[in-house]
Amino acid sequence: xxxxxxxxxxxxxxxxxxxxxxxxxxxxxxxxxxxxxxxxxxxxxxxxxxxxxxxxxxxxxxxxxxxxxxxxxxxxxxxxxxxxxxxxxxxxxxxxxxxxxxxxxxxxxxxxxxxxxxxxxxxxxxxxxxxxxxxxxxxxxxxxxxxxxxxxxxxxxxxxxxxxxxxxxxxxxxxxxxxxxxxxxxxxxxxxxxxxxxxxxxxxxxxxxxxxxxxxxxxxxxxxxxxxxxxxxxxxxxxxxxxxxxxxxxxxxxxxxxxxxxxxxxxxxxxxxxxxxxxxxxxxxxxxxxxxxxxxxxxxxxxxxxxxxxxxxxxxxxxxxxxxxx
Numbered sequence: 129x130x131x132x133x134x135x136x137x138x139x140x141x142x143x144x145x146x147x148x149x150x151x152x153x154x155x156x157x158x159x160x161x162x163x164x165x166x167x168x169x170x171x172x173x174x175x176x177x178x179x180x181x182x183x184x185x186x187x188x189x190x191x192x193x194x195x196x197x198x199x200x201x202x203x204x205x206x207x208x209x210x211x212x213x214x215x216x217x218x219x220x221x222x223x224x225x226x227x228x229x230x231x232x233x234x235x236x237x238x239x240x241x242x243x244x245x246x247x248x249x250x251x252x253x254x255x256x257x258x259x260x261x262x263x264x265x266x267x268x269x270x271x272x273x274x275x276x277x278x279x280x281x282x283x284x285x286x287x288x289x290x291x292x293x294x295x296x297x298x299x300x301x302x303x304x305x306x307x308x309x310x311x312x313x314x315x316x317x318x319x320x321x322x323x324x325x326x327x328x329x330x331x332x333x334x335x336x337x338x339x340x341x342x343x344x345x346x347x348x349x350x351x352x353x354x355x356x357x358x359x360x361x362x363x364x365x366x367x368x369x370x371x372x373x374x375x376x377x378x379x380x381x382x383x384x385x386x387x388x389x390x391x392x393x394x395x396x397x398x399x400x401x402x403x404x405x406x407x408x409x410x411x412x413x414x415x416x417x418x419x420x421x422x423x424x425x426x427x428x429x430x431x432x433x434x435x436x437x438x439x440x441x442x443x444x445x446x447x448x449x450x451x452x453x454x
Contacts, residue, residue, distance in 0.1 A: 162189060162198050169434040170212050172424040176219035177237025179424065181434055182211040188224060190238050194426050195442060203232065205243040212268075214238075215256045223280050225253035225266050233280050245274070245283045255299045259308070259324040267296035267310060289318040289327035295337070300351075302343040302364075309365055311338035311351050319365045333368045334359065339380050344390070350406045352379040352392055360406050372409050375400070383423035383431065385445060393420030393433060397440075399448060412448050415440070 169183040178192040180201070185208045188201040209227040216222030216238075224232045229247030234240060253268040264276040271288035273296070288296065295313035302308070310318040310327065317330040317338065334357060341351030347364035350371075356379060358372025372379075379394035390402040390409075397415025402408060418437035426432055430442040 162187075162200065163438070164189065164198050165438040167438050168210070168421075168436045169439060170210070170421045170436075171214040172422045172432060172434045172439075173214045173216055173222070173238075174424055174426075175216055175222065175237035177239050179426075179432070180214060180222075180238035181422075181439065182214055182224055183421075183434070184210060186211060186226065186230070188214075188232075188238065188241060194428065195432050195439065201234075201238055202240045203243070204241065205246070207243075207246060210252070212252060212254050213256060215258075217258045221279075223256055223264065223266075225256050225268075227252040229253060229268075229272075229274070231256075231266065231274075231280070231283060244276075244281055254295070254297050257299045257301060257308075260305045261323065261325070263324075265299060265324065267299055269295045271296060290329050292316060292318075297338065297353075298340045300341050300343065300349075302349075303345065307343070307364055309341065309349065309351070311341055311353070313337045317351070317365070321364070330365060330368075334370075337378075339378065340382060342382060342384065342390075344406055348405070350382075350390065352382070352394075354378045356394075356398075356400075358392070358400075358406075358409060371407060372400070375411060378419075381420060381422050383425060385425075389445065391423060391431075391445070393423050395419045397435070401445075401449070413451075 167184045169181050172181040178190050180190050182188040189198045190201050191198045209230050211224050211226040214224050220237045221235050229250035231245040232241040233244050251269040251272045253266045256266040264280045267273050271293040273286045273288045274283045275286050276283045294316045297312045300309040308320040308324045315332045315334045318327040319330050320327045336354035338351050338353035343349050349361045352358045356372050356375035356377050359368040360371045361368045377395040377398040379392045381393045383391045392400040399413040400409040401412045418435045420433050420435050422434045424432045430444050432442045433440040
């Protein structure tokens with residue numbers, strides 16, 4: 129049907145939205161056409177096949193030369209939905225999750241992906257991990273939780289912990305995989321001490337969103353989130369003390385360095401560094417309006433950062449600590 133000049137702007141926007149998110153396949157972009165420096169990339173992982181990154185409009189990209197050049201991975205279905213996270217259980221087998229309950233699986237390090245779940249109109253999945261039982265668990269918006277007991281090939285819904293309908297942002301394992309935390313919206317924190325078999329709510333110690341965290345060692349944990357708030361626990365997640373919050377920028381991701389330093393990345397390109405086992409953090413870097421979404425360590429020791437505005441040039445921790453001219 130011919131569109132006339134008299135059609136209301138709202139109708140144009142609606143039609144454009146329907147077109148943008150309709151289920152269709154598009155030709156693969158060539159390596160030189162992929163705008164890796166100007167697209168929303170949410171996750172970056174090193175695998176046996178190379179570096180894998182993903183994000184905007186369902187793109188999964190792979191580099192075999194440490195990030196110098198990128199090509200499109202092969203997907204069985206392209207849904208044009210945002211991919212929110214990649215997680216690999218080893219160098220070859222991994223899962224990608226995203227909006228509309230989209231889940232894809234690879235067994236060759238990220239070169240080829242097979243769709244294993246898709247729920248049109250469904251809520252975003254935000255985090256995924258493999259429990260010691262062999263069950264894959266993915267969590268997301270409005271308390272969504274799904275599980276797979278067959279290597280990620282099929283999925284079913286499970287009741288969220290305590291029936292919560294808050295956004296569940298991250299599923300975090302201890303180093304021995306016995307204790308697990310789920311962090312989420314409005315200070316939500318659930319803890320499992322039986323390898324993810326059952327969950328209990330940790331009493332609220334912060335009323336803002338928590339986006340991530342990690343087990344440093346033993347019973348020592350760090351969680352972080354909105355407005356630069358960072359909390360530390362030394363009793364396996366039962367009690368928490370604030371070790372951040374002076375910087376009004378949300379923290380979204382982290383990377384543990386070989387020397388034990390902990391690097392956090394987030395809103396405004398902010399990077400924070402702890403050199404004392406997470407007891408305190410100092411401001412290290414800021415990069416305008418973009419947000420750091422993930423941090424990968426390259427074979428060279430350099431750091432490669434993904435953001436909502438593309439991949440950033442690789443940099444060493446020493447360069448961040450001692451920028452030229454500082």
